[in-house]
Amino acid sequence: MRERTEAEHAAKMRKRQAAHDKIVAAKTVEKGLVIVHTGTGKGKTTAALGMVVRAIGHGQKVGVVQFVKGAMATGEKAVFDRFPELVEFKPMGEGFTWDTQDRARDIDVARTAWEEVKRMIADPSYAMVVADELNIVLRYDYLPLDEVLATLAAKPAMTHVVITGRNAPQPLIDVADLVTEMTLVKHPFREQGVKAQAGVEF
């Protein structure tokens, strides 16, 4: 391929900028989004944590409820606890369901966590509410999907709700504004026997 001259490069970039500006100008809607991170890859929870960072960096109030993570100390909790006026961070899970082996108790835990999410969503002072691993709970039918959808339908207009976890149910995807699927391309756990490490996994 022939190298483009500087002038050609600049012309191409000018054209691209004009196209970009046109797209940006057409976007005028501001609204709270229902955001879903799903798929079997990494990054679903970490991307939600990154959004929490951005929101609190703008002085917005954020609520985070973790449906699976519980007692274990995590890096994210240590950081967000430094912003008590902006982040309410609640790891309310008791581990994966194979740790508890007690369905009735898992359902109770899911219900308690979900009531917290509902309370946060109902309160418009929260700019963003993260329901971390909610999809896992829905997958096991530990919460009625209809109740979750009704809560999202009735949320304050400007509140962002971020829901993570693999196997997002299709009706949730249907009502979401922004859905990203994280796909595993390569994973050191499976291929190299690398264990979960502080800073990466928790």
Next chain:
Amino acid sequence: MRERTEAEHAAKMRKRQAAHDKIVAAKTVEKGLVIVHTGTGKGKTTAALGMVVRAIGHGQKVGVVQFVKGAMATGEKAVFDRFPELVEFKPMGEGFTWDTQDRARDIDVARTAWEEVKRMIADPSYAMVVADELNIVLRYDYLPLDEVLATLAAKPAMTHVVITGRNAPQPLIDVADLVTEMTLVKHPFREQGVKAQAGVEF
């Protein structure tokens, strides 16, 4: 489908736990990972920011160099600047290449940012180094890929390096330990005219 009894559920979960424990026990390797977030979906940078949160929550030192983002105040910068002893956060870009329209200048900017990344990677006191949007720079051939690969090959054993951006080059994927592709399932920008919003996009 017949409802499983509680005993059947518990038995199934015990079996799953045993399988899970076996997998965990087989994972004994601790090492610094080369992590790539690519794909056209959202979440590449935010998931890297989430990893930064985790790392600093464990008291680890992290360096972040942003190859595209520059002058604009971001939520992430406001937060990470609160941890000056742990995070060196450097937005060194000058916007997308269609903003500058000057290839020689873009190459200079990429080179300066890359020298920062190299300095951080060479210093084992950094537990994690994030090269945000490096893939974009590689895509435009603003940096020699071979130099990037050589730097990764020579990195300290325990340093995690996180590289983001769409169109990760295949040779980079080949040397990476953990590669996630973020795929767009649904995006409000295109479909609803929703503009970039504080807390979500920046």
